[in-house]
Structures are given as C-alpha cells and as structure tokens.
Amino acid sequence: MKILFFGDIVGKPGRQAVAKILPELKQTLKPDLVIANIENLAHGKGITMSTLQDLLNSGVGFFTSGNHVYDKPEYKKVFETHGDKIIRPANFAPDYPGDGYKVIDVNGQPVLIVNLLGEVFMEKQVDQGSLTSPFQKIDEILNAQSSKAKIRILDFHADATSEKRAMGFWVDGRMSAVLGTHTHVPTADAHVLPGGTGYLTDIGETAAAHSVIGVSAESALRRFREHDLDRKKVALEIPEDATEFEVSYAILEIDEATGKCQNIKSIWSIV
Numbered sequence: 001m002k003i004l005f006f007g008d009i010v011g012k013p014g015r016q017a018v019a020k021i022l023p024e025l026k027q028t029l030k031p032d033l034v035i036a037n038i039e040n041l042a043h044g045k046g047i048t049m050s051t052l053q054d055l056l057n058s059g060v061g062f063f064t065s066g067n068h069v070y071d072k073p074e075y076k077k078v079f080e081t082h083g084d085k086i087i088r089p090a091n092f093a094p095d096y097p098g099d100g101y102k103v104i105d106v107n108g109q110p111v112l113i114v115n116l117l118g119e120v121f122m123e124k125q126v127d128q129g130s131l132t133s134p135f136q137k138i139d140e141i142l143n144a145q146s147s148k149a150k151i152r153i154l155d156f157h158a159d160a161t162s163e164k165r166a167m168g169f170w171v172d173g174r175m176s177a178v179l180g181t182h183t184h185v186p187t188a189d190a191h192v193l194p195g196g197t198g199y200l201t202d203i204g205e206t207a208a209a210h211s212v213i214g215v216s217a218e219s220a221l222r223r224f225r226e227h228d229l230d231r232k233k234v235a236l237e238i239p240e241d242a243t244e245f246e247v248s249y250a251i252l253e254i255d256e257a258t259g260k261c262q263n264i265k266s267i268w269s270i271v
C-alpha cells in the first residue's frame with residue numbers, strides 16, 4: 001500500500017499548494033491513500049467547513065490534526081459533518097469532539113491511523129488542558145486495536161525531536177510508520193527502523209514559500225525583534241497573495257501482509 005502524507009498545511013497558500021500539486025501527484029504516484037495534517041488549515045489556526053472542502057476537492061482522503069485543531073469555533077460543525085475522516089490527538093482535550101484514532105477501509109484493507117500530541121514544550125501551547133502521556137496512550141490504543149489492522153500509521157504532533165525519536169523506538173515493529181508534524185520544518189531522517197517502522201521526525205509544512213513556519217518573515221521578525229512590546233500583540237501575517245509555495249510530504253510503501261514499512265521517502269520543494 002502506498003500512502004502520501006502532507007505535514008501541517010498552513011492557510012490559503014497551503015491549500016492552494018495542495019490544489020496545485022496533488023492532482024498530478026495522484027496520477028504519477030498512484031497513492032492508495034492521501035492524508036494531511038490540518039491543524040493550521042484556516043488562516044493558520046484551526047479548521048472550517050470551507051477550508052476542509054478545499055482539501056477534499058484537491059483529493060485528500062483523510063485528516064490528522066494537532067494542538068490548534070479547536071482554535072476556530074466552526075470545529076463543532078466540521079467534526080459533526082466530517083468526523084468520519086478526521087482525527088485529533090488522542091491524549092488531550094477529552095471533553096472536545098473527535099476520535100483520536102480510526103480504523104478505515106482502504107481498498108478493502110483496514111488501516112489504523114492514530115494522532116498523538118507530544119508533552120515536551122507543549123503544555124503552554126495547549127489551551128484545552130488534560131495532556132496525558134503519548135507513550136501510555138499508544139499502548140492503550142494498540143492493545144485495543146492492533147488486531148483490527150496490520151497497517152498502522154501514527155502522526156506524532158510534537159515539538160521536541162528527541163521525544164519524536166523516542167516514540168519511533170517505542171513503537172518500532174508495532175506501527176507501520178511514525179511521522180512527525182508540528183514543527184513545520186522537515187528533517188532529513190526518513191528511514192526504516194530495525195523493527196520495520198518507517199520513521200520521519202518531521203514531514204515539514206505546505207505553506208507560502210519564503211515564510212517563517214507559514215507566516216511572513218517580516219511579521220515574524222517584528223515579533224522576535226520588538227522585545228519591548230507584548231509579543232502576542234505583534235500580529236503574525238500569512239502571505240495570502242503568495243504565488244510560490246513550499247510543499248512537504250512523505251511517501252510510504254507498506255507491505256500489506258506484514259504491516260512493515262518497505263520504503264519511506266520525504267520530499268521538500270518550492271513550487
């Protein structure tokens with residue numbers, strides 16, 4: 001089974017980039033499943049009905065998310081309407097809607113997809129509270145679900161590279177792949193771990209080109225340099241009129257009989 005996985009897609013430029021490249025990628029790569037992380041889909045924070053529809057129109061089939069998933073009030077409607085194809089991190093915000101994992105059917109083959117948040121550096125970034133150990137949570141999920149699907153994918157939405165690497169080894173041989181999201185900058189370590197788990201510390205973002213994790217370099221510099229101001233009051237701006245885009249995705253090939261990863265590749269380019 002071939003799976004194409006986009007990391008964090010940021011705002012309108014990110015959605016435009018997917019629309020620009022995915023139809024052709026689907027023709028050339030012929031993926032069985034296209035997954036995307038949508039925590040930054042609506043103007044950099046959260047999801048709305050129309051922004052999700054943009055990705056559905058482009059051909060994305062399943063969605064993971066992260067700490068910003070509930071930032072737009074429209075999340076309620078999104079989960080009510082599209083909750084069958086979106087997951088949110090399983091180890092936080094227990095009172096909010098959405099499942100933390102799903103077993104979906106891909107061409108007659110069950111696939112388990114799990115979304116977890118890292119703990120390191122994340123507490124201050126999570127407004128909804130109740131962040132619990134991703135290492136315990138993945139064990140709980142696998143104990144209950146592993147018999148249902150041989151192919152098992154984890155989006156580990158975490159800040160620290162060390163925590164992501166540690167997670168890779170924790171589930172090596174138990175998951176088909178562990179793909180990191182959240183930092184928006186791709187890492188160059190796509191490889192198969194000794195137990196057969198495809199691993200990548202961070203896929204990277206799909207966003208406006210020449211940005212600072214999706215926002216304009218000018219606005220990011222203003223925030224970093226103007227120490228006398230309340231940093232939160234310096235608005236970050238998404239370059240809505242961007243005509244060049246940064247795209248990042250991973251391509252996984254997984255043995256359907258064993259669930260082991262045969263090949264993992266990461267792509268980063270400007271289009």
Ligand SMILES: [Fe+2]
Binds near residue numbers: 040182
């Ligand atoms: Fe993000």
Ligand SMILES: [Fe+2]
Binds near residue numbers: 039068
């Ligand atoms: Fe995030």
